[in-house]
Amino acid sequence: MELHEEMGALRRETILDAPRDAVWQLVAEPGGLAEWLADDVDLPAVEPGAEGTVLEDGELRRVTIEEVEDGRRVALSWCAPGGEPSLVELTLDDAEDGRTRMVVVEVPIVALRAVAERTVHASAAAGRTRGPQMAVAA
Amino acid sequence: MERSDPGPVFAALADPTRREVVRLLAHRPGLTASALADELPVSRQAIAKHLAQLRDAGLAEAEHAGRETRYRLTPEPLAGAMEWMVAAGAQWDTRLERLKQRL
Numbered sequence: 001m002e003l004h005e006e007m008g009a010l011r012r013e014t015i016l017d018a019p020r021d022a023v024w025q026l027v028a029e030p031g032g033l034a035e036w037l038a039d040d041v042d043l044p045a046v047e048p049g050a051e052g053t054v055l056e057d058g059e060l061r062r063v064t065i066e067e068v069e070d071g072r073r074v075a076l077s078w079c080a081p082g083g084e085p086s087l088v089e090l091t092l093d094d095a096e097d098g099r100t101r102m103v104v105v106e107v108p109i110v111a112l113r114a115v116a117e118r119t120v121h122a123s124a125a126a127g128r129t130r131g132p133q134m135a136v137a138a
Numbered sequence: 139m140e141r142s143d144p145g146p147v148f149a150a151l152a153d154p155t156r157r158e159v160v161r162l163l164a165h166r167p168g169l170t171a172s173a174l175a176d177e178l179p180v181s182r183q184a185i186a187k188h189l190a191q192l193r194d195a196g197l198a199e200a201e202h203a204g205r206e207t208r209y210r211l212t213p214e215p216l217a218g219a220m221e222w223m224v225a226a227g228a229q230w231d232t233r234l235e236r237l238k239q240r241l
Contacts, residue, residue: 010223010226010227010230012227012230012231012234014234014238016237016238016241017238017241018241022241023237023241026237026240026241035236035237035240036233036234036236036237036240037233038233056229084143084144084145084148084222086226102234102237104230104234106226106230108144108145108148108222110145110146110148110149110152111148111149111151111152112152
């Protein structure tokens, strides 16, 4: 059995044959996401706090946009019915020849919370107060 | 088929020291808490806490042998977590393929 360091976090990296602003259009708009992320995306906007649903293979997930870094990153949390809620982060970077590197990370929130608790404890021990880096919907 | 809830397993494995404990137990079943503490840069007390959390998640069990307590990995609950990884991974492969075709 081999356990990897990133156990619990799913990661995919791919090079897309389009410039970053073209890819961003498909990430930062509900209509753009609907073209690839799921069969249907029902979101008022891709901005922090926006809530809605995505439908994929007949399964409706509740989704919340957590963070948006213009032109570069969208973080959302979602949960399939009866499933484990997870956080998804889509990050875009310029790649060679006008292409775009997209990194997807999906982490079950229960795993993330354990890490966040450790960060808070470490900060408290160092006499600082600092919350977890990413706001996670309870 | 009933799928076991992978939540406690993910929580247990979110900690790098616990992952190290799991790795050590996978290669050398029957280690004691003291032996684990010798291998890792944490106290025996901390190891005992990590072992308790792994036991709570169903990932380890204790065997009492005389005055010693030996630990063994019980990897069955990992199946639920692996299943999640495999299923979620396959979904992302499909989504990214759709995105590529759209561009």
